[in-house]
Amino acid sequence: MNTREGVPLIDRISKKERHQLLLKIIGQNPFVTDRELTRELKVSIQTIRLDRMELGIPELRERMKQMAEHSYDQVRSLSLDEVVGEIVDLQLDKSGISIFEIREEHVFTRNSIARGHYVFAQANSLAVAVINDEIALTASADIRFLRQVHLNEKCIAKAYVRSMAGQKGKAKVEVFTYVGDEMVFQGNFVIYRSTLEDNSEGGVQDADRH
Amino acid sequence: MNTREGVPLIDRISKKERHQLLLKIIGQNPFVTDRELTRELKVSIQTIRLDRMELGIPELRERMKQMAEHSYDQVRSLSLDEVVGEIVDLQLDKSGISIFEIREEHVFTRNSIARGHYVFAQANSLAVAVINDEIALTASADIRFLRQVHLNEKCIAKAYVRSMAGQKGKAKVEVFTYVGDEMVFQGNFVIYRSTLEDNSEGGVQDADRH
DNA sequence: TACTACCTTAGTACCAGGTTCTAAGAGAAA
DNA sequence: TTTCTCTTAGAACCTGGTACTAAGGTAGTA
Known part of the structure; x- marks a missing residue:
C-alpha cells in the first residue's frame, strides 16, 4: 500500500469508487475528455479508458453524436407538434x-x-x-x-x-x-x-x- | 469549358449553385461528412472545404457538438419541466x-x-x-x-x-x-x-x- | 498573344480524441 | 514463490478534419 514514506493512502480510491465517480462526472458533464478525467481522478489515461470500457461509456465524440442525433429527432418531432x-x-x-x-x-x-x-x-x-x-x-x-x-x-x-x-x-x-x-x-x-x-x-x- | 469530346457541361454547376446545394444538403442532414459531400456534389474534398469556409459552415464534429450542447441545455430545462x-x-x-x-x-x-x-x-x-x-x-x-x-x-x-x-x-x-x-x-x-x-x-x- | 485572376484539385504536415494491442511493473493473495 | 488483478506506458492506427503550399485549367482582358 503506497510504499512511499509517511504518505499512507492519500486519495487512493478503489476501482469501484472510481467507477462511481466517473459515472457521476460524466453524468454531470458529458463533454469531458479522457485527458480532463485523468486530472480529476488522478489516474492514467489508460485507466480511464479501461474504466469507460468496463462501464460501457462511449468516447466523447460518440456521446456528442448521440446527443446531437437525439436532439435532432426531438426537434423534428416537436416541429410536427403544431398539434x-x-x-x-x-x-x-x-x-x-x-x-x-x-x-x-x-x-x-x-x-x-x-x-x-x-x-x-x-x-x-x-x-x-x-x-x-x-x-x-x-x-x-x-x-x-x-x-x-x-x-x-x-x-x-x-x-x-x-x-x-x-x-x-x-x-x-x-x-x-x-x-x-x-x-x-x-x-x-x-x-x-x-x-x-x-x-x-x-x-x-x-x-x-x- | 470541359475540353473533352462530346460531353459539354455535364453536371457542371456554378459555384453559387453548388453553395446553395451545399447549404440545402447540410440543412437536411447535418451529419454528413465532407467525403460524403464530394460524392453528392461531384467536386474534390478541397473544394467542399473551401466552400464550407466561405459559407461559414463548421466541420461535422463542431456541428454535432453544437447540437449536443443545445440539446443538453434543452434537456436540462425540460427536466425542470416536471411542471x-x-x-x-x-x-x-x-x-x-x-x-x-x-x-x-x-x-x-x-x-x-x-x-x-x-x-x-x-x-x-x-x-x-x-x-x-x-x-x-x-x-x-x-x-x-x-x-x-x-x-x-x-x-x-x-x-x-x-x-x-x-x-x-x-x-x-x-x-x-x-x-x-x-x-x-x-x-x-x-x-x-x-x-x-x-x-x-x-x-x-x-x-x-x- | 500574353498576362492576370479565379476556381479547382492534389498533396503534405499536423491535430484532437480517441481504439487496439503488447508489455511491463506493483501489490496482494494463494 | 507464483499467480492474479490493477495500473501504467507506448506504439500503431483511425476519423474527420485544419492549415498550407503548389499546380493546372479556364476566362477575361489588354
Whole structure:
C-alpha cells in the first residue's frame, strides 16, 4: 500500500469508487475528455479508458453524436407538434379524429400516469383544428378526466361540432377520448372563430388547413 | 469549358449553385461528412472545404457538438419541466404561485397567440402541485380563457385550495392566471388525491414535495 | 498573344480524441 | 514463490478534419 514514506493512502480510491465517480462526472458533464478525467481522478489515461470500457461509456465524440442525433429527432418531432396528437380524419365544421400515444415524456415518473394537460392538449388541438376558420381559439372548456391514462396507451380523440351558434363567433365542440373502447376523457369546448363575424375579410375562410 | 469530346457541361454547376446545394444538403442532414459531400456534389474534398469556409459552415464534429450542447441545455430545462411554469411560492394545501413566459414554441405561428393548452398546462401543473399528496391527479376542470395571451407575455398563475371535501379523496382548487393585472384565465379544478382515502398507507402524506 | 485572376484539385504536415494491442511493473493473495 | 488483478506506458492506427503550399485549367482582358 503506497510504499512511499509517511504518505499512507492519500486519495487512493478503489476501482469501484472510481467507477462511481466517473459515472457521476460524466453524468454531470458529458463533454469531458479522457485527458480532463485523468486530472480529476488522478489516474492514467489508460485507466480511464479501461474504466469507460468496463462501464460501457462511449468516447466523447460518440456521446456528442448521440446527443446531437437525439436532439435532432426531438426537434423534428416537436416541429410536427403544431398539434398535439396526429389528426387522422377531419371533416371541417363537422368532426375529427386524432391519435396520441402516451410516452415517457407525458407521464408522471412516479406512477406512469399521463399528466392531465397532455390529454387536454390533444382534445384542445383537435377542437381547434376541426373549426374551419383562419383564427380559432379556445374560449372555455368543461372537462372530465374519466379514468387515468397510462404509459404506452393510445388515446383516440373524437371531436364533434355541436353548434355553430348562428355564426355568432363561437362554436361548441364536444370531444371524447378513448383508450380502446373505454372513455377516458370528455370535454365541452367553446371555440372563438374569426370569420364572418363583424368584418368580412373575404375569402380567407378557405385557407389551407391540414 | 470541359475540353473533352462530346460531353459539354455535364453536371457542371456554378459555384453559387453548388453553395446553395451545399447549404440545402447540410440543412437536411447535418451529419454528413465532407467525403460524403464530394460524392453528392461531384467536386474534390478541397473544394467542399473551401466552400464550407466561405459559407461559414463548421466541420461535422463542431456541428454535432453544437447540437449536443443545445440539446443538453434543452434537456436540462425540460427536466425542470416536471411542471409547466416555474413555481415561485407554494403553501401546501393552501395556495401556490407559478410564472410561465410565453415563448415561440407556445404560440400559433400565424398570430403569435398562445395555444390554450399551454395556459391550461401551467394552471393544471400548479393545481396538482399545490395538493400535498403522494398522488394527485386532475379529475375534472371548468376553465375560461378570458383574453388571448401573446408571445413574450408572462403568465402569473395563482392557485387556491378551496375545499378539501372532508378528505374524501377530492380537493377543489381554483386557479387565476394574470398577465400584469389583467386576468387571462380562470379555472376550477377537481383534483383526486390518494392519501387518507380508503386504506391508510400510513405516513406517506409528508413525502418530499418541492 | 500574353498576362492576370479565379476556381479547382492534389498533396503534405499536423491535430484532437480517441481504439487496439503488447508489455511491463506493483501489490496482494494463494 | 507464483499467480492474479490493477495500473501504467507506448506504439500503431483511425476519423474527420485544419492549415498550407503548389499546380493546372479556364476566362477575361489588354
